[in-house]
Amino acid sequence: MGIKVVEKEEIKVVGISWNGSYSQTDKIPSLFQLLEERIEEVPLQTKEPVLIAPFHSRESEFTYYVTTPVEEVEEIPDGMVGFSIPRKHYVCTTHKGSPEEVENTYRRLLAWMEEYGYEQDHQALSLEIYKEEHKQQNAAGNLHFEIYLPVKTYKS
Template sequence: MEFRIVEKEELKVVGISWNGTYSQAKIIPRLFDIMEKRLEEVPFQTKDPVLIAPFHSRESEFTYYVTTPVEEVKEVPEGMVGFSIPRKYYVRTTHLGGPEEVENTYLRLFNWMEEYGYEQDHQALSLEIFPKQQNAAGNLQFEIYLPIKMYKNN
């Protein structure tokens, strides 16, 4: 598993949001189904073949968005949200495996950050970026971006 520090430019997104406890997180795959059915409603989409899932983690709950990138945030469809994610430095890795292995990918990412002296910026959104077409065998492949408070050269 490779970990890298990257800078992502500002992203503009439109999509759906959900807020709940960690024990309710099993609903998240359904959010992707809902968003994929509503994609045609979103104007100004970019040609990027991805869904972007920004999220805020808190101690007992989190907010998860399933969005599509857009050129501009205008004419947001009813029941959706639109916003900009500022340019930011992130630690990036790729998860490849079953849904049951996602937690281990995050634990390895957190351990790497601690080992190399990076601190997560809990005020900023974390990102998961998924290809619009997933592997039908049940394996997931997506990029994880955790925002960091500092940037240091290794």
């Protein structure tokens, strides 16, 4: 599992939001399907072949978004949200494997951050980026996506 630190420029997105407890995460795959069904409603989409899933995690619940990148957040279709994700440094890796293994990928990423002195910025959105080229295998349950955890400081 390759891990690196990158800086991502501001990203503007429009899509679907969901809030729930960790025991309700089985609802997340349907968000991707819902956005796929409504994606033509989103104006000013970039031509990037990705879906971006920003999320906030909290102690007992989290908010998960499934979005498409846009040039500008202007017209937001009914029932959707639109916002900008500010330029930020992230520690990132790629998850490849079953949905049951996702938690282990996050644990390894967090352990790496601890080992190398990076502190997660819990005020910022974490990102999962799903590329169009992996859509079929993701739908089949063999997940392949990038994980970006925002970092606040480097502990020297």
